[in-house]
Amino acid sequence: MAVLEQDVRAAHEEQHRESLVRRYIFSQDHKVIGIQYLATSFLMALIGGVLAMVIRLELGWPGSVINQGSYLSTVTMHGTIMVFYVLSTALTGGFGNYLVPLQIGARDMAFPFLNMLSYWLYALSLIPLVAAFFAPGGAPMSGWTAYTPLSAVPQAAPGSGIGQSLWLLSLAILIVAFLFGSLNVITTVMQLRARGMSMMRMPLTVWGLFITAILSLLSFPVLLAAGIMLLFDRHLGTTFFLPAGSVIGGKVIAAGGGDPLLWQHLFWFLGHPEVYILILPGMGIVSDIIANNARKPVFGYPVMVLTMAVIAFLSFLVWGHHMFVSGMHPMLGTAFMATTLIIAVPSAIKTFNWLATMWRGKIRFTPQMLFAIGFVSVFVTGGLTGLMLGNPAVDMYLHDTYFVVAHFHFVMASASLFGVFAGLYHWFPKMFGRALDERLGRLHFWLALPTTYATFFPMHFAGLAGMPRRIYSTQLYGYLQGLEGLNRFISVAAFVLFVAHMIFAVNVVYSLAKGRRVAENPWQATTLEWTTSSPPPHGNWGEREVVVYRWAYDYSLPEAAQDFVPQNVPVEAPVTAVARQAGGQVAPATG
Amino acid sequence: MAGNIEPVSARREAGRGVAVALLVWAMLGGAMVATWAAMRRWWFPPLASSQGADIDRLFGIIFAVISVVFILVQATLGLALWRFGSRGESHRASHWHEHRGLEIGWTTITAVTLIALTVLGGSLWLRVHSAPPADARTVEVVAEQFGWRFHYPGPDGVLAAVDLTADRRGSPLGIRSDAPGAADDIVSRELVVEVNRPVRLLIRSKDVIHSFYVPNMRFKQDAVPGRVVEIWFTPVQAGTFPIACAELCGVGHYVMASTLKVVTPEEYQSWLASFARGAL
Numbered sequence: 005m006a007v008l009e010q011d012v013r014a015a016h017e018e019q020h021r022e023s024l025v026r027r028y029i030f031s032q033d034h035k036v037i038g039i040q041y042l043a044t045s046f047l048m049a050l051i052g053g054v055l056a057m058v059i060r061l062e063l064g065w066p067g068s069v070i071n072q073g074s075y076l077s078t079v080t081m082h083g084t085i086m087v088f089y090v091l092s093t094a095l096t097g098g099f100g101n102y103l104v105p106l107q108i109g110a111r112d113m114a115f116p117f118l119n120m121l122s123y124w125l126y127a128l129s130l131i132p133l134v135a136a137f138f139a140p141g142g143a144p145m146s147g148w149t150a151y152t153p154l155s156a157v158p159q160a161a162p163g164s165g166i167g168q169s170l171w172l173l174s175l176a177i178l179i180v181a182f183l184f185g186s187l188n189v190i191t192t193v194m195q196l197r198a199r200g201m202s203m204m205r206m207p208l209t210v211w212g213l214f215i216t217a218i219l220s221l222l223s224f225p226v227l228l229a230a231g232i233m234l235l236f237d238r239h240l241g242t243t244f245f246l247p248a249g250s251v252i253g254g255k256v257i258a259a260g261g262g263d264p265l266l267w268q269h270l271f272w273f274l275g276h277p278e279v280y281i282l283i284l285p286g287m288g289i290v291s292d293i294i295a296n297n298a299r300k301p302v303f304g305y306p307v308m309v310l311t312m313a314v315i316a317f318l319s320f321l322v323w324g325h326h327m328f329v330s331g332m333h334p335m336l337g338t339a340f341m342a343t344t345l346i347i348a349v350p351s352a353i354k355t356f357n358w359l360a361t362m363w364r365g366k367i368r369f370t371p372q373m374l375f376a377i378g379f380v381s382v383f384v385t386g387g388l389t390g391l392m393l394g395n396p397a398v399d400m401y402l403h404d405t406y407f408v409v410a411h412f413h414f415v416m417a418s419a420s421l422f423g424v425f426a427g428l429y430h431w432f433p434k435m436f437g438r439a440l441d442e443r444l445g446r447l448h449f450w451l452a453l454p455t456t457y458a459t460f461f462p463m464h465f466a467g468l469a470g471m472p473r474r475i476y477s478t479q480l481y482g483y484l485q486g487l488e489g490l491n492r493f494i495s496v497a498a499f500v501l502f503v504a505h506m507i508f509a510v511n512v513v514y515s516l517a518k519g520r521r522v523a524e525n526p527w528q529a530t531t532l533e534w535t536t537s538s539p540p541p542h543g544n545w546g547e548r549e550v551v552v553y554r555w556a557y558d559y560s561l562p563e564a565a566q567d568f569v570p571q572n573v574p575v576e577a578p579v580t581a582v583a584r585q586a587g588g589q590v591a592p593a594t595g
Numbered sequence: 596m597a598g599n600i601e602p603v604s605a606r607r608e609a610g611r612g613v614a615v616a617l618l619v620w621a622m623l624g625g626a627m628v629a630t631w632a633a634m635r636r637w638w639f640p641p642l643a644s645s646q647g648a649d650i651d652r653l654f655g656i657i658f659a660v661i662s663v664v665f666i667l668v669q670a671t672l673g674l675a676l677w678r679f680g681s682r683g684e685s686h687r688a689s690h691w692h693e694h695r696g697l698e699i700g701w702t703t704i705t706a707v708t709l710i711a712l713t714v715l716g717g718s719l720w721l722r723v724h725s726a727p728p729a730d731a732r733t734v735e736v737v738a739e740q741f742g743w744r745f746h747y748p749g750p751d752g753v754l755a756a757v758d759l760t761a762d763r764r765g766s767p768l769g770i771r772s773d774a775p776g777a778a779d780d781i782v783s784r785e786l787v788v789e790v791n792r793p794v795r796l797l798i799r800s801k802d803v804i805h806s807f808y809v810p811n812m813r814f815k816q817d818a819v820p821g822r823v824v825e826i827w828f829t830p831v832q833a834g835t836f837p838i839a840c841a842e843l844c845g846v847g848h849y850v851m852a853s854t855l856k857v858v859t860p861e862e863y864q865s866w867l868a869s870f871a872r873g874a875l
């Protein structure tokens with residue numbers, strides 16, 4: 005442990021002498037890498053968002069903008085980009101890098117070079133991803149889940165040509181980036197915590213990111229392997245996912261012997277943990293933001309940690325709920341139903357704990373708190389419909405309809421995304437020394453919450469009425485004719501939602517230049533990142549040593565003068581005096 | 596301290612709490628009103644199978660449970676914002692962060708509810724997948740890009756073996772004319788079944804994965820190349836119902852439609868008779 009710490013320090017001293025390029029582009033500083041991850045995810049979100057608008061144009065006004073093939077490519081790339089290249093990267097790469105060392109009192113990640121590599125692999129993975137749009141036949145058309153054989157045989161669809169291979173290549177590179185990143189987070193949390201920072205003193209944000217890293221490390225390799233197997237099927241003549249005796253796009257698969265369901269098992273073995281990879285960091289972030297703004301300790305902290313761990317563990321055992329009607333054995337469906345419904349228990353407990361954290365608090369309605377409140381609201385809405393989908397007989401009707409689309413847009417495109425926004429409003433001042441504009445932030449929220457509901461809630465009805473997902477037009481089916489007005493309404497709401505989120509982009513640009521300058525600890529928070537300057541220097545605390553004396557939630561202690569006591573304030577010291585000048589002074593090192 | 600959060604006026608902050616509470620409640624109210632309105636316009640299509648009745652009933656139970664939770668949680672969230680907005684410097688948040696009783700209480704209630712739903716859901720699922728009744732008629736369903744074919748055994752009750760890789764003129768499913776049972780087999784583009792008579796489907800695909808979806812029957816089953824899935828349902832309403840493909844299968848996915856006709860036994864016999872010669 006001591007050795008690692010010395011290495012990190014040495015690396016830092018070296019870095020001080022380095023050029024601007026090494027400092028801001030090929031940087032090994034976790035803060036720069038975190039911001040690079042966030043900025044790149046942000047750009048990808050713009051692309052993914054524009055694709056979403058194209059989808060909504062098509063569904064609102066069928067046949068108006070693109071043809072059938074491009075529609076499927078658009079859906080595929082929208083889903084892929086949003087899940088893997090926006091939310092995953094922003095939460096684990098962005099917040100993970102930026103916050104973990106700062107919140108545990110480390111000077112950097114355990115492996116700064118690996119960390120730099122992680123970001124640049126992400127950047128590299130964007131080249132084949134974007135190239136897929138320009139491939140002959142177009143971008144892949146098999147959905148973000150890339151079900152075989154559609155994705156395995158070039159004859160199956162125009163987009164299943166070179167575009168699909170580029171997609172797989174890009175994902176493979178990105179997965180390696182994630183693996184480097186999660187190794188780093190795990191090692192950092194295990195090895196580089198400041199003196200006094202026991203695991204049970206860590207803020208929930210760190211817990212969320214730490215558990216997420218474990219999930220990533222254990223589940224992503226499975227998709228990597230599956231992706232490589234699929235590339236083999238596509239280019240080297242293997243048939244892992246191709247059964248004998250089928251004819252695809254005129255091509256006879258005579259040898260075969262593989263099974264398309266193998267792909268689904270491998271995909272969802274990652275795919276389900278992946279959705280929790282997208283929500284656990286948000287849960288951590290939101291817990292901390294609610295505590296900070298309600299000026300109260302998180303309610304049931306040990307239970308909050310435990311439920312995250314339970315969710316993470318169970319998330320390895322539920323993947324089959326995506327496959328109830330796939331033809332796998334019905335008994336398996338029953339088992340997966342049981343695990344799926346059980347996983348709702350820890351999710352519900354977390355929600356109750358957030359409510360109890362606010363209860364009897366003294367709530368400040370900063371933009372980050374508004375988004376945290378929005379997170380709770382939309383997470384509940386999305387989580388509850390999971391209970392319907394988790395019931396296989398009911399899912400038999402709802403699977404692959406817009407009801408599922410509604411479900412996962414509430415938990416991902418709403419809850420996860422609100423988690424990201426909450427985090428950005430909260431930590432932007434730490435990153436750049438300037439706060440995001442509060443009025444624009446409020447406007448963003450006041451537009452985003454209603455339009456989120458207006459966009460995604462009616463999708464439940466389309467699904468209940470039987471509208472399948474990934475269809476180019478609803479006009480072919482007589483029974484879907486009545487949904488035209490509903491789909492148009494959803495589209496219009498989605499356009500406004502897009503505009504709402506664009507306000508955030510404006511806010512970032514404006515605030516980087518003109519935002520209110522802030523001191524060390526503008527939110528009067530307790531965690532360690534607020535005990536250093538905004539933005540923090542290389543090495544995070546300069547020469548000072550960080551020592552932790554208390555947990556992350558000493559808000560509104562009855563005996564303290566101020567309503568917060570930072571983690572580095574000694575317990576035995578007269579709290580009143582120290583807390584007053586705390587605003588972030590680091591306690592002098594002892595011994 | 597310069598640059599710190601501005602000391603907000605207590606009045607303002609409490610006012611904001613009320614406003615956000617109203618917003619959260621507006622979402623709750625909006626969702627309830629929208630659902631109520633949707634129930635008469637955009638709800639389930641008319642029900643036409645016996646399994647569907649059980650599925651709709653279970654849906655109703657879960658819907659009731661989650662509606663109660665939805666309303667309670669969103670209402671409480673709003674209430675917390677309404678009541679606990681900052682009320683100025685002098686007032687302080689309570690240092691309340693553990694409550695064994697509460698925690699055990701809500702964990703138990705949630706767990707019990709979910710176990711109940713698991714039991715209900717599991718038993719229905721096993722019923723849906725139970726062995727088909729003896730009087731069930733058998734139809735083989737073959738999916739391909741982008742259409743459906745329905746293969747009937749004919750009066751002898753024997754389904755001839757299909758060979759989807761064979762390109763046999765006159766037989767889209769590659770049935771050899773001399774195969775056992777082939778002489779009287781029928782291949783149709785629409786599915787015709789008798790009312791109140793269970794129908795056992797053998798679902799398979801020629802190329803990629805499709806999904807056989809009949810909204811009115813609350814029925815869906817993927818068609819996976821390389822395997823044959825056996826599953827049954829009982830239509831209880833005569834009529835004509837849409838069949839859709841629910842699994843993305845390529846460019847023509849959205850046009851992969853067919854029709855299910857549920858008819859009386861007499862109509863069924865005359866439909867069969869219309870194929871009497873040259874069915875394949």
Ligand code: HEM
Pocket residue numbers: 149279280282283325326344345347348351386387388390391393394395399402403404408411412415416420
């Ligand atoms: C509260 C517990 C939850 C339960 C019981 C649950 C249950 C389910 C079930 C059964 C499905 C499969 C539906 C189908 O395809 O027919 C599903 C789909 C999905 N869920 Fe959840 N879910 C929960 C929470 C979440 C969370 C927190 C996320 C993400 C942040 C999430 C993301 C997704 C996604 C992305 C899909 C669809 C994937 C696809 O088919 O494209 N779910 N969920």
Ligand SMILES: [Cu+2]
Pocket residue numbers: 275276279322323325326
């Ligand atoms: Cu899942």
Ligand SMILES: [Cu+2]
Pocket residue numbers: 738739740741804805806840841842843844848851
């Ligand atoms: Cu199809």
